[in-house]
Amino acid sequence: MVVPSTTPARQETVTMLLPPPCPGGGAIPTVDMSAPHGRGALSRQVARACAEQGFFRAVNHGVPPAGPAARLDAATSAFFALAAHDKQRAGPPSPLGYGCRSIGFNGDFGELEYLLLHANPAAVAHRASSIDTNDPSRFSSVVNEYVEAVKQLACDILDLLGEGLGLEDPRLFSKLITETDSDSLLRINHYPPSCTVHKLDHDDQCKLKGVARTKAGNGGNPAAGGRIGFGEHSDPQLLSLLRANDVDGLQVLLPDINGKDVWIQVPADSSAYFVNVGDLLQALTNGRLVSVRHRVITSACRPRLSTIYFAAPPLHARISALPEMVTAGSPPRYRSFTWAEYKTAMYSLRLSHSRLDLFHVDDDESGNGSKGK
Numbered sequence: 001m002v003v004p005s006t007t008p009a010r011q012e013t014v015t016m017l018l019p020p021p022c023p024g025g026g027a028i029p030t031v032d033m034s035a036p037h038g039r040g041a042l043s044r045q046v047a048r049a050c051a052e053q054g055f056f057r058a059v060n061h062g063v064p065p066a067g068p069a070a071r072l073d074a075a076t077s078a079f080f081a082l083a084a085h086d087k088q089r090a091g092p093p094s095p096l097g098y099g100c101r102s103i104g105f106n107g108d109f110g111e112l113e114y115l116l117l118h119a120n121p122a123a124v125a126h127r128a129s130s131i132d133t134n135d136p137s138r139f140s141s142v143v144n145e146y147v148e149a150v151k152q153l154a155c156d157i158l159d160l161l162g163e164g165l166g167l168e169d170p171r172l173f174s175k176l177i178t179e180t181d182s183d184s185l186l187r188i189n190h191y192p193p194s195c196t197v198h199k200l201d202h203d204d205q206c207k208l209k210g211v212a213r214t215k216a217g218n219g220g221n222p223a224a225g226g227r228i229g230f231g232e233h234s235d236p237q238l239l240s241l242l243r244a245n246d247v248d249g250l251q252v253l254l255p256d257i258n259g260k261d262v263w264i265q266v267p268a269d270s271s272a273y274f275v276n277v278g279d280l281l282q283a284l285t286n287g288r289l290v291s292v293r294h295r296v297i298t299s300a301c302r303p304r305l306s307t308i309y310f311a312a313p314p315l316h317a318r319i320s321a322l323p324e325m326v327t328a329g330s331p332p333r334y335r336s337f338t339w340a341e342y343k344t345a346m347y348s349l350r351l352s353h354s355r356l357d358l359f360h361v362d363d364d365e366s367g368n369g370s371k372g373k
């Protein structure tokens, strides 16, 4: 087995913004998906990045920048450029649909507007008529085409993970997201420029005057100058694949050389995919892979447009540690649960909550079932 042993639970002790130590992001691993050193080396590299950082930058990933990705960016940018009342037709988020500032149902806010879609063609077609009233079928095909491309990349990465972890069935993870009733999502986030001159425009766009400005409790002190675009959280699903324009803002919480967690800025790279491990993959691997905490802090004078594919299993999928991941020295950490059960818990909680803690075996046994923030 080539994957490093379980990462110990991490405590954030310092919050700071670091300039990227090198153009590639320093602590952030870059994985060349064209496998220049062969598939074995690639699978080990992917597994190692997901175990040590829970995050990596994928380059030469095979999804061409022109084509589905460019068409989706054009279609979603056109939507966000509409007048507020036209966009509200696709809202409020249920949680799917168009949302502005408000995230989830429990009082989280961020300086963004977004579209959240179920990634299956029938659901996309249902939403398209309120998003693109002129040509809903074109909007649907643009989204479906993109989803097919990004889902293929997600399957490739999940298969590499299965191989790198030495699973008996290396395709087990990817099979979960290719089921016809998989619960994967596509989210498009649009962060307005942070310059004061544009801020009022955005308040007007959202028609949410009077809503409290983002508070520190929504993700921590972002440091002078930045505003919370999307507060600190981990993604609940299996794996997330993020592509964004060339505007910075994404930060990940990673341990420094002394083991202290620090916020690392992820330099923008519009040609790359940023891949992060979600809570379900952490549970399936019994904590071997880590669901990385991340956030978006906006400080640029240009809008940030990001598109994230959240690869998820069907609602009925049962999540419990794979036998290969359980040993005498590494007993099961989480009790078994279904994705539906996990989703119910997650929608009742704030964005920053460490949801997986609710399913931790120790917490369960000691009766502290609702540990968290």
Ligand SMILES: C=C1C[C@]23C[C@@]1(O)CC[C@H]2[C@@]12CC[C@H](O)[C@@](C)(C(=O)O1)[C@H]2[C@@H]3C(=O)O
Residues within 6 Å of the ligand: 095, 103, 104, 105, 106, 108, 116, 185, 187, 233, 234, 235, 236, 237, 310, 346, 347, 348, 349, 350, 351
């Ligand atoms: C506050 C919330 C928004 C969220 C559902 C939740 O109750 C907690 C998890 C949040 C999150 C984070 C990652 C994704 O952006 C998201 C779509 C998801 O699956 O979990 C969001 C949820 C959301 O915006 O509905």
Ligand SMILES: O=C(O)CCC(=O)C(=O)O
Residues within 6 Å of the ligand: 187, 189, 230, 235, 242, 244, 250, 294, 295, 296, 306, 308
């Ligand atoms: O918009 C981004 O860059 C990241 C947002 C995010 O983490 C999310 O939507 O879950």
Ligand SMILES: [Fe+2]
Residues within 6 Å of the ligand: 233, 234, 235, 294
């Ligand atoms: Fe996220």
